[in-house]
Amino acid sequence: MSDTARHSPHHVDVKEFHPRAHEALHNPQIRQNFRKAMDGLMTKRKSAFEGWDLETLRDLGANVRMRALANLPDLLEQLEQKLTENSIKVHWAVDGDEACRIVRDICKARDAKTVIKGKSMVSEEMELNHYLKEQGIEALESDLGEYIVQLAEETPSHIIMPAIHKNTGEISKLLHEKTGTDLSNDVEYLTAAARLQLREKFMNADVGVSGVNFAVAETGTLCLVENEGNGRMTTTVPKCHIAVTGIEKVVPNLEDVSALLALLTRSATGQHITTYFNMISGPRKAEELDGPEEVHVVLVDNGRSSIYQDDELLDTLRCIRCGACMNHCPVYTRVGGHTYGTTYPGPIGKILMPHLIGLDEGRHLPSASSLCGACGEVCPVKIPIPDLLVRLRQESVDGDKLHPAKVRGHGAKRNAVEAMIWKGWSWMHAHPGAYRFGTNLAARFRMLQPGKMGSWTQFRTSPKLAPKTLHEQLKERGQ
Amino acid sequence: MADPIKLYPSKPSKVYFFGTCLVDMFYPDAGMAGIQLLEREGIEVIFPQDQTCCGQPAFTSGYHDEARAVARAQLGLFPEDYPIVVPSGSCGGMMRKHYPDLFKGTEDEVRAAEVAGRIWELTDFLLNVCHIKLKDAGEPTTVAMHTSCSARREMGVAEVGPKLLGQLDNVNLVEQVRAEECCGFGGTFAIRHPEISSAMVSEKVDALVDTGAREFVTTDCGCLMNIHGYAEKNQKAMSGQHILSFLWDRTGGDKGERS
Ligand code: SF4
Numbered sequence: 041m042s043d044t045a046r047h048s049p050h051h052v053d054v055k056e057f058h059p060r061a062h063e064a065l066h067n068p069q070i071r072q073n074f075r076k077a078m079d080g081l082m083t084k085r086k087s088a089f090e091g092w093d094l095e096t097l098r099d100l101g102a103n104v105r106m107r108a109l110a111n112l113p114d115l116l117e118q119l120e121q122k123l124t125e126n127s128i129k130v131h132w133a134v135d136g137d138e139a140c141r142i143v144r145d146i147c148k149a150r151d152a153k154t155v156i157k158g159k160s161m162v163s164e165e166m167e168l169n170h171y172l173k174e175q176g177i178e179a180l181e182s183d184l185g186e187y188i189v190q191l192a193e194e195t196p197s198h199i200i201m202p203a204i205h206k207n208t209g210e211i212s213k214l215l216h217e218k219t220g221t222d223l224s225n226d227v228e229y230l231t232a233a234a235r236l237q238l239r240e241k242f243m244n245a246d247v248g249v250s251g252v253n254f255a256v257a258e259t260g261t262l263c264l265v266e267n268e269g270n271g272r273m274t275t276t277v278p279k280c281h282i283a284v285t286g287i288e289k290v291v292p293n294l295e296d297v298s299a300l301l302a303l304l305t306r307s308a309t310g311q312h313i314t315t316y317f318n319m320i321s322g323p324r325k326a327e328e329l330d331g332p333e334e335v336h337v338v339l340v341d342n343g344r345s346s347i348y349q350d351d352e353l354l355d356t357l358r359c360i361r362c363g364a365c366m367n368h369c370p371v372y373t374r375v376g377g378h379t380y381g382t383t384y385p386g387p388i389g390k391i392l393m394p395h396l397i398g399l400d401e402g403r404h405l406p407s408a409s410s411l412c413g414a415c416g417e418v419c420p421v422k423i424p425i426p427d428l429l430v431r432l433r434q435e436s437v438d439g440d441k442l443h444p445a446k447v448r449g450h451g452a453k454r455n456a457v458e459a460m461i462w463k464g465w466s467w468m469h470a471h472p473g474a475y476r477f478g479t480n481l482a483a484r485f486r487m488l489q490p491g492k493m494g495s496w497t498q499f500r501t502s503p504k505l506a507p508k509t510l511h512e513q514l515k516e517r518g519q
Numbered sequence: 520m521a522d523p524i525k526l527y528p529s530k531p532s533k534v535y536f537f538g539t540c541l542v543d544m545f546y547p548d549a550g551m552a553g554i555q556l557l558e559r560e561g562i563e564v565i566f567p568q569d570q571t572c573c574g575q576p577a578f579t580s581g582y583h584d585e586a587r588a589v590a591r592a593q594l595g596l597f598p599e600d601y602p603i604v605v606p607s608g609s610c611g612g613m614m615r616k617h618y619p620d621l622f623k624g625t626e627d628e629v630r631a632a633e634v635a636g637r638i639w640e641l642t643d644f645l646l647n648v649c650h651i652k653l654k655d656a657g658e659p660t661t662v663a664m665h666t667s668c669s670a671r672r673e674m675g676v677a678e679v680g681p682k683l684l685g686q687l688d689n690v691n692l693v694e695q696v697r698a699e700e701c702c703g704f705g706g707t708f709a710i711r712h713p714e715i716s717s718a719m720v721s722e723k724v725d726a727l728v729d730t731g732a733r734e735f736v737t738t739d740c741g742c743l744m745n746i747h748g749y750a751e752k753n754q755k756a757m758s759g760q761h762i763l764s765f766l767w768d769r770t771g772g773d774k775g776e777r778s
């Protein structure tokens with residue numbers, strides 16, 4: 041199979057958003073699992089920030105990320121130089137396919153048959169597991185959530201908690217069927233059982249693949265945040281470690297990491313600190329007892345540099361992948377992560393995915409939001425997500441002469457009828473005389489108002505026109 | 520999102536009133552109540568008859584040229600330096616927050632920014648500029664309040680409604696669970712994604728009913744239409760009113776006290 045034609049078995053049609061939403065909304069188990077989990081995460085985040093000046097901290101986080109992005113090309117150069125000095129091999133990939141090939145080539149050079157993987161959203165973006173399988177290399181997820189998702193032959197439904205769509209009972213059943221563990225509702229037992237299976241795999245894996253949370257340009261350090269220790273084992277036990285990361289993850293100095301880390305863990309899971317924080321600054325040195333013999337970094341672009349070209353869309357790249365926007369999104373909470381059909385679901389997915397897959401594919405994403413602003417309110421690096429959604433809606437209908445559309449696939453959602461309706465609407469509301477004539481007429485003949493108004497009245501009664509508009513009432517009052 | 524610090528003007532003698540298209544056609548009583556509340560505070564209210572709509576529906580749908588044409592038609596209606604009050608967080612947010620961006624790089628840029636700087640959500644204006652004192656003239660009642668997302672997040676007035684209602688001795692204000700969660704209106708969102716929207720509004724109605732109140736008040740006609748319409752269609756014991764109508768009625772209308 042050629043690289044470009046490759047599709048994972050999980051590949052879903054992004055355009056099928058509506059039917060998937062329908063299914064999820066009618067699945068009480070999914071509704072309940074998400075509601076419960078998201079309520080819990082919201083409460084935890086809130087209490088984690090108690091006693092902090094959250095706004096100041098968010099400003100700090102936003103500034104750190106903005107400063108990093110302002111110098112992105114230079115920082116990447118510096119990062120490459122420092123990593124190389126630290127004996128870490130640097131690779132650049134334009135897209136997911138190239139990144140996959142790079143990983144494959146490193147594996148082939150070592151004659152690797154098994155890969156153990158830490159949690160990495162970029163590797164999901166690349167569909168790395170599936171690719172490696174095609175190449176005869178087995179890739180096993182070591183993060184517990186990712187492992188569950190992999191056993192179920194699914195994709196993650198959340199960027200921090202990949203298996204959040206499943207409850208304990210479902211997980212117990214899955215582990216029992218696939219690995220023979222006993223059925224149990226005891227989370228401790230299930231975790232221990234899965235851990236045991238995974239630990240065995242670690243010992244024999246030829247290559248470890250991980251993501252990166254922050255890459256520090258000044259020192260050439262790769263930072264990795266995690267809770268289970270799997271990430272640590274992934275990056276130390278196998279002889280070869282490959283870190284894959286988006287090019288936007290670079291920050292100038294180590295101090296920047298502390299601000300972002302404080303925001304990341306609290307926003308994501310409500311933790312003050314995580315169990316593990318790994319800082320990788322090179323392969324094993326001669327006198328050291330453990331660590332890999334070689335360390336590689338694959339810096340993946342995959343559409344990011346085109347986001348970088350636009351002053352407004354650039355804000356998308358501030359994201360530190362905490363998932364808080366999903367946890368607080370009323371739409372995500374109702375439909376769950378799989379409905380989106382994209383690697384990154386929820387609010388961040390809606391503003392990031394159109395760049396990765398094009399607006400023709402992802403045309404429904406920007407509109408699937410009530411613009412309530414909850415995402416923007418919680419984002420620890422202050423990404424104006426609602427504003428970016430509006431911008432992408434504009435791109436998806438090619439709706440602005442002043443700013444020519446730029447995003448790949450722009451205009452895909454434009455339809456002649458809708459465009460005509462808005463033109464007419466605009467004309468009427470830009471001509472006060474016509475507006476008053478129309479609204480007065482509507483008020484007068486309100487008895488003729490249709491009882492059914494499309495999808496609105498499917499679930500609600502229709503609003504009733506008042507017998508006299510405010511305009512008329514005030515005119516009579518002499519105002 | 521919300522302005523971190525708001526510089527409230529001192530109480531003026533005159534204000535412009537921007538009624539919004541939903542108030543105009545569906546809830547003119549809320550508009551009248553707002554105007555009369557202002558008048559009772561001794562403020563002269565100017566209603567430019569040529570106003571239509573703030574342009575938000577087209578704006579959030581991505582049709583910015585169309586939105587700009589409508590918004591431009593409003594920009595010339597407020598020539599004097601009086602505050603412009605709006606009985607809606609959502610239209611207020613559009614005019615205050617989005618007009619400057621919408622007109623950036625056009626010849627109307629300065630005018631749009633100037634108008635934006637004078638926009639106030641009406642309840643915020645009544646409380647924090649007029650320092651209104653409300654005297655309850657109604658029977659004891661229990662109400663819940665839904666503050667729209669734009670009132671809450673774009674206009675930063677989440678505290679205002681409860682404070683105003685708190686001035687009414689006979690009104691017992693009850694808090695719903697997840698008060699800050701969206702009701703699922705979102706303008707054209709309700710029409711483009713009807714099922715998700717209805718899932719949202721059904722939970723909102725449940726949360727309101729669970730408070731034990733039988734009526735709710737809100738800052739925005741969009742939410743009112745959505746929540747009230749859902750409750751009505753599904754025969755839930757919950758009906759809604761714009762907060763301005765509620766305040767006007769409770770304080771005895773014309774006969775109410777002037778502060
Ligand atoms: S957009 Fe903001 S809230 Fe959402 S994942 Fe990224 S950093 Fe977190």
